[in-house]
Amino acid sequence: xxxxxxxxxxxxxxxxAMVSTDFKLRxxxxxxxxxxxxxxxxxxxxxxxxxxxxxxxxxADVPHFAVSLLLGTILWNFFNETTxxxxxxxxxxxxxxxxxxxxxxxxVVASSMSALINFGFNFVVVIIFALVNGVRPSWSNLLIxxxxxxxxxxxxxxxxxxxxxxxxxxxxNPIWEVVMQAGFYATxxxxxxxxxxxxxxxxxxLMAKLDLMLNPMAQIIQDARHVLISPANPTLWQWESxxxxxxxxxxxxxxxxxxxxxxxxxxxxxxxxxx
Amino acid sequence: xxxxxxxxxxxxxxxxxxxHVSKDFQLPTERVSSLKGALFNIVxxxxxxxxxQHVLKDVSFEIEKGDFFGIVGKNGSGKSTLLKIISQIYTxxxxxxxxxxxxxxxxxxxxxxxxxxxxxxxxxxxxAMLGFTKTEIDDMYDDIVDFAELxxxxxxxxxxxxxxxxxxxxxxxxxxxxxxxLVLDEVLAVGDEAFQKKCQDYFFQAKREKKTxxxxxxxxxxxxxxxxxxxxxxxxxxxxxxxxxxxxxxxxSSFLEQEGKQLEKENEAIRLEVGDGVRMTxxxxxxxxxxxxQLDINQDFSLxxxxxxxxxxxxxxxxxxxxxxxxxxxxxxxxxxxxKDRVFTTGEHRMTFDxxxxxxxxxxxxxxxxxxxxxxxxxxxxxxxxxIKNALRFNESMTHPRVSMTLQ
Numbered sequence: 001x002x003x004x005x006x007x008x009x010x011x012x013x014x015x016x017a018m019v020s021t022d023f024k025l026r027x028x029x030x031x032x033x034x035x036x037x038x039x040x041x042x043x044x045x046x047x048x049x050x051x052x053x054x055x056x057x058x059x060a061d062v063p064h065f066a067v068s069l070l071l072g073t074i075l076w077n078f079f080n081e082t083t084x085x086x087x088x089x090x091x092x093x094x095x096x097x098x099x100x101x102x103x104x105x106x107x108v109v110a111s112s113m114s115a116l117i118n119f120g121f122n123f124v125v126v127i128i129f130a131l132v133n134g135v136r137p138s139w140s141n142l143l144i145x146x147x148x149x150x151x152x153x154x155x156x157x158x159x160x161x162x163x164x165x166x167x168x169x170x171x172x173n174p175i176w177e178v179v180m181q182a183g184f185y186a187t188x189x190x191x192x193x194x195x196x197x198x199x200x201x202x203x204x205x206l207m208a209k210l211d212l213m214l215n216p217m218a219q220i221i222q223d224a225r226h227v228l229i230s231p232a233n234p235t236l237w238q239w240e241s242x243x244x245x246x247x248x249x250x251x252x253x254x255x256x257x258x259x260x261x262x263x264x265x266x267x268x269x270x271x272x273x274x275x
Numbered sequence: 276x277x278x279x280x281x282x283x284x285x286x287x288x289x290x291x292x293x294x295h296v297s298k299d300f301q302l303p304t305e306r307v308s309s310l311k312g313a314l315f316n317i318v319x320x321x322x323x324x325x326x327x328q329h330v331l332k333d334v335s336f337e338i339e340k341g342d343f344f345g346i347v348g349k350n351g352s353g354k355s356t357l358l359k360i361i362s363q364i365y366t367x368x369x370x371x372x373x374x375x376x377x378x379x380x381x382x383x384x385x386x387x388x389x390x391x392x393x394x395x396x397x398x399x400x401x402x403a404m405l406g407f408t409k410t411e412i413d414d415m416y417d418d419i420v421d422f423a424e425l426x427x428x429x430x431x432x433x434x435x436x437x438x439x440x441x442x443x444x445x446x447x448x449x450x451x452x453x454x455x456x457l458v459l460d461e462v463l464a465v466g467d468e469a470f471q472k473k474c475q476d477y478f479f480q481a482k483r484e485k486k487t488x489x490x491x492x493x494x495x496x497x498x499x500x501x502x503x504x505x506x507x508x509x510x511x512x513x514x515x516x517x518x519x520x521x522x523x524x525x526x527x528s529s530f531l532e533q534e535g536k537q538l539e540k541e542n543e544a545i546r547l548e549v550g551d552g553v554r555m556t557x558x559x560x561x562x563x564x565x566x567x568x569q570l571d572i573n574q575d576f577s578l579x580x581x582x583x584x585x586x587x588x589x590x591x592x593x594x595x596x597x598x599x600x601x602x603x604x605x606x607x608x609x610x611x612x613x614x615k616d617r618v619f620t621t622g623e624h625r626m627t628f629d630x631x632x633x634x635x636x637x638x639x640x641x642x643x644x645x646x647x648x649x650x651x652x653x654x655x656x657x658x659x660x661x662x663i664k665n666a667l668r669f670n671e672s673m674t675h676p677r678v679s680m681t682l683q
Contacts, residue, residue: 010406017403100405
């Protein structure tokens with residue numbers, strides 16, 4: 001199986017068929033239907049807004065932190081959906097894999113596409129919310145595009161890894177749930193990154209920098225807030241003068257992506273017999 | 276696909292070439308599918324917790340365009356694995372498979388449907404999986420629905436279909452899609468009688484039209500009827516390749532061997548009983564002077580009883596019956612039928628019945644009794660079993676006519 005296989009006409013057709021099927025089936029037999037894909041993160045956001053911003057007064061020193069919180073939530077949700085959905089996708093299509101030969105990549109990519117569509121809906125809500133909140137639009141907002149691409153590549157790379165491992169090791173599901181839970185708190189979503197630097201004593205600034213460097217999600221969310229909401233959200237490339245270190249998260253993402261695809265490729269020929 | 280040997284391009288008339296394909300499965304003696312198990316095994320330094328099963332061993336063959344190719348073999352012989360390798364669902368450990376054209380598989384009674392989608396949506400999704408474009412499926416769609424006879428149900432969700440309807444639709448998708456090679460695994464048991472008839476008609480038509488079809492089946496009648504070439508797989512190797520009749524015969528006789536061994540085992544397990552002053556020491560059937568419990572049809576044989584008397588038995592009669600596998604009495608015979616009075620003296624005796632074999636093919640059981648006058652001294656049901664082999668020509672002379680009676 002070759003990686004270029006993903007782009008054949010046959011696979012593009014299959015991909016669009018699978019994505020539209022998934023879209024059709026996602027909220028079937030529910031009254032509100034696709035409204036849920038927007039409603040769910042909004043409801044979650046309201047809870048966090050009340051608890052962390054109104055009650056615990058997080059991010060009082062950061063302009064538009066409520067919008068930052070919403071943006072962080074939906075970016076994280078997108079990441080969570082891509083990785084968890086991707087992990088389950090191969091096993092979930094086990095019935096098909098045992099009966100017919102088709103590109104296994106398509107299954108994982110299709111599941112990530114569904115997450116991407118979902119993210120698209122949510123992103124519109126964020127933009128409306130930001131405008132209502134008084135965030136001024138500017139051309140630099142467009143920098144969100146490469147950031148979302150980075151996020152998508154990161155999520156897809158991890159999804160490939162997880163999907164291949166999950167075929168053999170079903171413990172991965174609860175493990176990944178916990179990892180995502182921990183990751184949620186290790187990422188500046190409900191709190192601004194300035195909270196790490198100001199509250200962790202003399203090591204604070206270093207800790208904040210390390211988080212941005214070792215946790216690609218922290219860097220992505222921080223960058224997104226910087227370009228979209230307010231330059232007052234500090235980013236790694238502001239804090240780190242070394243070019244290589246500043247670029248490291250992007251490189252890290254690429255390594256994960258290439259590693260994930262190669263691992264998946266090596267394992268994929270045995271999926272049918274292992275499932 | 277990994278393939279070290281340089282692939283030669285397939286000649287135009289060849290549809291499929293399987294060269295030196297081997298497939299092993301690692302069967303865990305204790306399957307580790309949880310972290311706990313994996314950790315325990317690391318702690319115990321146990322890694323070799325699996326056995327290797329060689330399912331296919333160096334299988335090579337070629338199918339030409341227009342062949343209706345039958346693959347037969349017992350359960351577990353590796354034919355389904357071979358089919359999955361041909362369909363590229365499994366990857367072989369060694370060797371390669373080359374296909375000329377588009378291959379459409381129908382394996383494990385389905386092509387993989389989504390129960391939440393309607394029949395129509397499933398057909399299109401399936402078509403996409405098989406590699407057809409939307410316009411191509413548009414062209415095939417009416418044909419598929421027609422053949423499945425599901426015109427009124429296509430807008431219903433698949434979960435509301437009966438299982439027979441689902442299989443019918445899946446089968447229709449497989450055979451009506453315009454693939455170049457059709458791979459079918461155990462299909463003729465599908466659907467009701469009318470649908471089966473339709474499938475048979477389709478097969479005859481496909482044979483006439485020289486479509487390339489690979490059919491895995493247990494029905495030798497189907498192999499003889501539809502196929503122009505066939506292959507017998509046994510224990511992962513190609514045991515026979517060639518004309519369907521030869522392959523079907525080889526398949527049937529491969530069962531005979533097994534049945535014979537089974538019969539022998541059963542005979543050995545029978546404990547000969549001890550009667551009142553007489554006991555049976557041995558019962559065998561012989562043919563042409565040799566012990567034989569698997570007789571050809573029309574092969575005359577002898578039934579030999581060896582027994583030992585502890586005292587002289589006056590007015591002695593040995594009688595036996597042959598009962599076929601359906602419990603019908605096929606022959607009943609007693610040593611007194613020749614009208615002579617016999618005495619079985621103290622000691623060992625051997626009584627031989629030479630029997631003209633006009634029996635139908637079946638398994639037979641022997642019941643035997645020894646009596647002195649009116650007193651039964653020894654009696655044992657099922658003291659021995661033998662088989663008259665299944666053959667193409669059936670013995671018509673030994674029949675069990677049905678008799679009906681009316682009383683007025």
